Amino acid sequence: MQLNGIVNGNGNGHGTSHHSLKRVLVTGGLGYIGSHVVVALLMTGRYLPIVVDNCHNSYPEALKRCAEIARDELGSDAPQPLFHRKDIRDKAALDEIFRQYDEQGGIWAVIHLAALKAVGESGEIPLDYYQVNVVGSIYLLETMAKHNCNHLVFSSSATVYGTPKIIPIPESSPLQAASCYGRTKAMVEDIIQDLCRADVGEGKGESSLRAVSVRYFNPAGAHPSGKLGEEPRGKPGNLLPLLAQMATGRQRADLKIFGNDYPTRDGTCVRDYLHVMDLANGHVLALDSLAKPLSGNTIFSHVNVESEGYFRAFNLGKGKGMSVLNMIDAMKKASGFDFKYEIVGRRLGDVPDLTADPSLAEEELGFLAQEDLDTMCRDLWNFQTRNPHGYESTSSLPSPIL
Numbered sequence: 163m164q165l166n167g168i169v170n171g172n173g174n175g176h177g178t179s180h181h182s183l184k185r186v187l188v189t190g191g192l193g194y195i196g197s198h199v200v201v202a203l204l205m206t207g208r209y210l211p212i213v214v215d216n217c218h219n220s221y222p223e224a225l226k227r228c229a230e231i232a233r234d235e236l237g238s239d240a241p242q243p244l245f246h247r248k249d250i251r252d253k254a255a256l257d258e259i260f261r262q263y264d265e266q267g268g269i270w271a272v273i274h275l276a277a278l279k280a281v282g283e284s285g286e287i288p289l290d291y292y293q294v295n296v297v298g299s300i301y302l303l304e305t306m307a308k309h310n311c312n313h314l315v316f317s318s319s320a321t322v323y324g325t326p327k328i329i330p331i332p333e334s335s336p337l338q339a340a341s342c343y344g345r346t347k348a349m350v351e352d353i354i355q356d357l358c359r360a361d362v363g364e365g366k367g368e369s370s371l372r373a374v375s376v377r378y379f380n381p382a383g384a385h386p387s388g389k390l391g392e393e394p395r396g397k398p399g400n401l402l403p404l405l406a407q408m409a410t411g412r413q414r415a416d417l418k419i420f421g422n423d424y425p426t427r428d429g430t431c432v433r434d435y436l437h438v439m440d441l442a443n444g445h446v447l448a449l450d451s452l453a454k455p456l457s458g459n460t461i462f463s464h465v466n467v468e469s470e471g472y473f474r475a476f477n478l479g480k481g482k483g484m485s486v487l488n489m490i491d492a493m494k495k496a497s498g499f500d501f502k503y504e505i506v507g508r509r510l511g512d513v514p515d516l517t518a519d520p521s522l523a524e525e526e527l528g529f530l531a532q533e534d535l536d537t538m539c540r541d542l543w544n545f546q547t548r549n550p551h552g553y554e555s556t557s558s559l560p561s562p563i564l
């Protein structure tokens with residue numbers, strides 16, 4: 163087996179000095195959120211990220227940047243992330259990855275982010291969404307069970323709530339996703355919860371599956387170093403990367419606002435934007451909570467384990483709603499670019515307002531999204547101007563082979 167050029171082949175991340183680190187498999191670890199999660203894991207000095215990514219919407223360059231950031235901040239002995247360019251729908255490849263690390267003490271936990279994630283697109287190609295997001299997750303869960311890996315953080319989404327009745331949205335809101343994408347996330351939450359329930363039988367104790375689902379609101383911004391950010395392949399479908407690329411001239415298309423007739427303060431959709439590094443740190447808090455012994459574990463002490471299993475879901479948001487027009491203003495302030503836009507019809511699957519009640523995550527995980535909107539836009543703009551053509555032109559890694 164061969165790993166890519168920036169990692170060594172002993173599976174320990176860097177020389178022989180990081181044996182005590184817990185191995186955490188990060189599916190989708192080269193993507194926008196995943197790469198920031200990898201940095202957050204490295205910065206703890208306690209976890210060794212092992213990335214599995216098929217590069218469908220990401221670049222190997224992101225891994226190199228993660229390693230650079232860790233070295234810049236922790237010194238030359240910083241742990242280095244490992245990488246397998248594989249697809250989660252390739253079950254044999256997943257099995258082989260877990261098997262390889264079994265020989266070295268095993269993979270302790272999985273943070274599962276690999277997914278298709280565009281609300282609008284999900285209505286156009288639903289089978290692809292079910293195949294990747296649901297079937298891929300089942301393969302991963304089966305492989306985890308086979309290799310006795312029983313700690314999971316699942317990347318879910320605020321879209322599972324559909325059009326919620328109560329805003330800000332508590333976790334107890336019914337899951338009634340309005341898009342195919344949201345339904346795939348809600349389904350996988352159900353599958354994980356069923357597995358957790360099934361796994362609390364006699365005498366299983368510490369070896370039962372424990373899972374935390376983190377329901378993201380809208381991640382924004384970039385790593386403050388400007389080395390890591392959102393770099394979708396092709397024209398960005400999400401608002402903020404589109405605005406950033408328009409301001410540098412990389413995208414010349416007109417900006418279309420999808421609807422101004424929603425029941426919100428200015429008629430455009432409201433979302434709860436949080437800094438991507440706050441979100442990444444939320445994953446570390448979720449992972450830490452899984453590591454705690456069952457007695458005295460605050461998050462699972464609220465669960466009736468016998469009936470529910472060790473499963474919890476948390477909103478990761480700021481609790482502050484911003485409209486599309488608010489975001490255009492904020493990006494204008496950060497970039498100086500005067501965005502011209504036209505109002506068009508609503509986008510399939512969009513809902514008027516997704517604003518989090520983040521209090522449960524604060525109380526039980528200690529999570530607080532600290533960075534404000536100006537910082538998100540400043541960091542996004544910093545990334546965009548430092549990388550006007552994205553990662554593609556700078557990628558120097560050889561194509562990794564397993």
Ligand SMILES: O=c1ccn([C@@H]2O[C@H](COP(=O)(O)OP(=O)(O)O[C@H]3O[C@H](CO)[C@H](O)[C@H](O)[C@H]3O)[C@@H](O)[C@H]2O)c(=O)[nH]1
Nearest residue numbers: 279281319320321379380399400401418419420431486512
């Ligand atoms: O060109 C555009 C792009 C977006 N929008 C609007 O901007 C808002 C935000 O849209 P994004 O596509 O940026 O984000 P979404 O809220 O649709 O989805 C994002 O946040 C969700 C959680 O709220 C999910 O996690 C999802 O994966 C992630 O892409 C929406 O009202 C959308 O209609 C426009 O008006 N024009």
